[in-house]
Amino acid sequence: QVQLVESGGGVVQPGRSLRLSCAASGFIFHSYGMHWVRQAPGTGLEWVAVIVYDGSNKYYRDSVKGRFTISRDNSKNTLYLQMNSLRPEDTGVYYCAKDWGPADTRPENWGQGALVTVSS
Amino acid sequence: SYELTQPPSVSVSPGQTARITCSGDALPKKYASWYQQKSGQAPVLVIYEDSKRPSGIPERFSGSSSGTMATLTISGAQVEDEADYYCYSTDSSATRFGGGTKLTVL
Numbered sequence: 001q002v003q004l005v006e007s008g009g010g011v012v013q014p015g016r017s018l019r020l021s022c023a024a025s026g027f028i029f030h031s032y033g034m035h036w037v038r039q040a041p042g043t044g045l046e047w048v049a050v051i052v053y054d055g056s057n058k059y060y061r062d063s064v065k066g067r068f069t070i071s072r073d074n075s076k077n078t079l080y081l082q083m084n085s086l087r088p089e090d091t092g093v094y095y096c097a098k099d100w101g102p103a104d105t106r107p108e109n110w111g112q113g114a115l116v117t118v119s120s
Numbered sequence: 121s122y123e124l125t126q127p128p129s130v131s132v133s134p135g136q137t138a139r140i141t142c143s144g145d146a147l148p149k150k151y152a153s154w155y156q157q158k159s160g161q162a163p164v165l166v167i168y169e170d171s172k173r174p175s176g177i178p179e180r181f182s183g184s185s186s187g188t189m190a191t192l193t194i195s196g197a198q199v200e201d202e203a204d205y206y207c208y209s210t211d212s213s214a215t216r217f218g219g220g221t222k223l224t225v226l
Contacts, residue, residue: 044220045155045163045206095162106153106208110162
């Protein structure tokens with residue numbers, strides 16, 4: 001079965017960087033698009049970024065463009081989110097999610113999330 | 121920018137039909153999906169392409185879309201259906217999730 005395990009969360013000061021990883025198993029990783037979705041405490045879901053199956057196309061929400069980079073290593077079945085210039089409003093649980101197909105259709109399966117806290 | 125609007129809350133008694141709406145200008149051209157998120161858990165896809173149900177999702181969950189509004193219907197809502205529900209529609213860089221609707225079944 002599909003398994004997605006996020007890691008790399010923690011407490012970081014504003015302006016600093018953090019890299020999240022998502023280890024995937026139970027499906028053919030290189031055949032699917034992958035998403036990052038976050039959720040600030042007590043609020044709704046917020047889509048962050050998507051990368052298509054081969055990494056050739058990436059899309060970001062406006063508020064993270066230029067600061068966050070989504071990438072993938074298909075040889076390691078791993079998705080990444082490099083987060084730079086972090087702000088307090090980036091605080092939340094970050095979920096990785098497998099897309100329905102190879103590109104950018106919809107998140108289908110979700111991990112359990114990694115908590116990122118941006119605070120001085 | 122593109123937005124999806126949902127009511128903040130819906131409340132029904134067990135066995136009643138719950139309807140949660142999602143409005144957005146692009147919905148006539150884009151499919152809507154629906155996610156259920158129970159407290160402390162990751163979201164689960166319950167409807168995709170407006171009205172299709174993934175395997176394992178109970179038949180009481182259904183979806184429809186007309187014009188600028190998509191609707192999630194839970195026929196005969198159960199206590200275990202109490203959760204937050206989010207609509208989703210693909211857009212390259214804009215907000216993709218609705219604000220969420222808290223469904224109370226009591």
